[in-house]
Amino acid sequence: MKPGLMALLLALVMFLPVASHAAPLRWASDAEANVPFVFHDPADQSRLTGYEYEIAQAIARRLGRQTQFVQNDWDGLIPGLQRGLYDMVIDGIEITPEHEQGVLFSRPYYMTTERITVRRDQQGLDTLEALHGHVVGTLKDTTAERMLQADPSISIRAYEEETNAYTDLKNGRLDAVLLDGTIALYYGSPDPDLKLVGAPIGQVAYGVAFAQGNSVLRDQVNAALDGMMRDGELHRILARWKLWTPAMAALTGDASTPEIAPDAWDHYRAATAPTTGWRARFDRYVSFLPLLLHGALLTFAVSACAMVLAVGLGLALALMRRYGPRWLGALATLYVEIVRGTPLLIQILFIFYALPGIGLRLSPFVAGVLALGMNYAAYEAENYRAGLQSVARGQIEAAIALNMTHFQALRFVVVPQAVRMVIPVMTNDFISLLKDSSLVSVITLTELSQTYVRLSSTYYDYFGTGLLIGVAYLLLGLPFVRLARLAEARFHTGRQRQGHI
């Protein structure tokens, strides 16, 4: 048990949030598959980039503060803001009346329009009206989605990731994609199989989001944005990303057309250009390895710690139910039923986002381990209960007759036998826990599955990256299978003769 405990402590220390003295500006975004907003540079996955990344840096510079980036899943961005995990969110969040009810917005830092993207051979679907009766993809909870909802004959597919929408368009599952000009430019236009059609539609404004009531920071950021518009810094950033639009000229009153090379756009296009030849492909996969290793380590750390918790808590629950006083047994039963009867995803989100409401703030790692561990404990408890039941009554009697207390009888005689009996089932559960650990990506942890999303969507390569990630999971699971085999072999004392009376 000691090495396990060590690993747990080590992991806790590694992942606890680091307290800082200078109070940096903590800002969040979902950098997974989020071109051109905030994303990992395809040429160097350890580096963040994106036009909004640069805007965030510029704002912080003007405020005289360091930045601290917090990765969070798109769905968790606003809850995390309300929880105080970070000070602001910059992630192409549209300023809409609905959004304004939940957060405070800065003035718009970017204006764009909606664009229709279709397959290269597609004709005619170049206006909102022409989409009538077609299957159209977009991102969920966006202005584009609301535009499509205005025509009930349109069958809407609302995605979480823009890459998935464009991939489905190419695969023929969609007739068209309606999305922001920024996204269409980076995902739709470079693809030789796709084309942007028709005139820009409507207008979308992006704003920096703050927690309700944080008007102090909001005003500071507004001032910084004002400055960036006046002295042309915003223009320079956007032009480098090929994102300067007439709407931006109107917004900033900046009609100049300086010679600014779109070097950020060029860099991105070069880094993501389809690789030709197995050599280049191989090199690219090799470049994934550090990222894969990092994801695998996190997946392993979360799973291993959660397993230790699940085994301990599960055993305690099983003992309570079988040997504890009635009220305690009922409590344990209630726990098992509640945990087994609700989705793990909800439990993770609840522990991370809801518990701070009652004063319990947990780091993402601890929250993830706790949620997974407590969830699996319920299943382990059932396994142990079966194991305990299968230990013959005579075993306890023999222990009691040897003057052991009930506790000693459980500890030295019953539990060790029950554990040996449930080891095969436990192995299965642990491998399934390893896979379920991917759910902790919703609370800002970039583990193996999230790494897959990031890499595959950056390179449009779901196949090769998928195989890599699959192998990584198998390799992670292998030690557990092996360990369980060893344990089984070691504990195999056979029970063939046990019941022959």
Add this chain to the structure above:
Amino acid sequence: MRADQVRKIFDGHAVLRGISLDVARGELISIIGPSGCGKSTFLRCLNFLEIPDSGTVDIAGVTITRTGGRWTRQEEDAAHRLRAHVGMVFQSFNLFPHRTVLDNVMLAPVRVKRMPADEARAEALALLDKVGLSAMATRYPDTLSGGQQQRAAIARALAMRPDVMLYDEPTSALDPELAEEVLSVMRTLDNEGMTQLVVTHDMRFARAASDRVVFMDGGEIVEADDPDRLFVAPEDPRTRRFLRSVL
């Protein structure tokens, strides 16, 4: 060792109707009787694996008197003290299958008596030698014959240095030649002065090895006497009927 008016009721059915028995130090007493007569229950009441409803048990100076009511924490503590003087051997051996024979014998002295492991091991090996199992110390119980397992169980009970040994049909699960291995160990212990109570169906053993034989029927002691008298000239017709059916 003394039992006085021990009564036990299961589901409204009186299993023990007031059993009283005095046992002198070093005695070997066999308890015989038809199935369901309560002899096993009586034995298990002596170390409180079953809780008698009323009556007194007194072993090696620990006295527990029950007068009905719930089994209390204090009574359980007293029972725990009492069990320190009582070893028990079961029909189905009940060795711990996840531990070697040696570990089975060492476990209770180390965990309950906090005996140093070296000392416990030395004692355990000596006991295994005594029951003829020194070669089996590192084996797991399921690799042993029934007779060997039961001898290991005796060694395990002896390791706690009891004053009294209780045997609940120790040879019923064994073939006759294997049973003999076990019975000879019990005879050796008798010669060394151990106080032993044996619930048994083995009339030959009861007659040849016992100092006294107790015949139980319907939850009562019908007759308790010297084996030669009880087997040759039983006083009670119920004893006679039983002996006729089994001999």
